Amino acid sequence: MKSKFLTAGLIAAMMVPAVAQAQTREIRKDRQDVREEQRELRDAKRYGDRSDVREERRELRDAKGDLRDSKRDWRRDTRYQNYRAPFKYQQFRVGATLRSNYYAPSYRPTWDSRWGVPRAGRNLTYVRHYNDLLLVNTRNGRVVQVYRNHFRWR
The missing domain is CATH 3.10.450.160 (inner membrane protein cigr)
Structure with a gap:
């Protein structure tokens, strides 16, 4: 019985850094997506028509929202509670x-x-x-x- 609890505790302790790394990777990817969408919006303003610009603005807004959500999830990490x-x-x-x-x-x-x-x-x-x-x-x-x-x- 003790060995099961010990094993479960060790597995949980090893999982916490992996979860933190996954959140960090997600934030990094979301930042990269925002930069890419900003670049595409600039190109649409330069070479596209109004519908292209409108679509790129919508995609940039979605990418910024994803980044905001990822940061919020990182901040809600249980290691910082209480x-x-x-x-x-x-x-x-x-x-x-x-x-x-x-x-x-x-x-x-x-x-x-x-x-x-x-x-x-x-x-x-x-x-x-x-x-x-x-x-x-x-x-x-x-x-x-x-x-x-x-x-x-x-």
């Missing part, structure tokens, strides 16, 4: 100093290009504090940048 730190919420400002337990490894999400924030530099790390995303200098604990309500889709 995040709560073991301390109460505090609104941090740039220049504030954090205690080391605020930027412990368990609160450091790995950087992801879909967040729309630059990659953390040397001796810097991103820290999630409830729905805020903080860029923190790990040597002295100072907050360098604050992204308020960055995880607001919850």
Whole structure:
């Protein structure tokens, strides 16, 4: 009985990264589709008639909708649900100093290009504090940048 639960747990743990990769691939494909539709709309405006332009606009709108839906699905990923730190919420400002337990490894999400924030530099790390995303200098604990309500889709 224990081995069945253990096996099921291992399979589930291995599936989570695969699901995340599939979502990332889908977003990348949808972005490529939007670029392609924009290119086709430009060509239709340049060389086509009104019906061609109208059709390409409709296709571009559909491609943008698909991209928006893919991003929404990624944001609804269950790994980001019900995040709560073991301390109460505090609104941090740039220049504030954090205690080391605020930027412990368990609160450091790995950087992801879909967040729309630059990659953390040397001796810097991103820290999630409830729905805020903080860029923190790990040597002295100072907050360098604050992204308020960055995880607001919850």
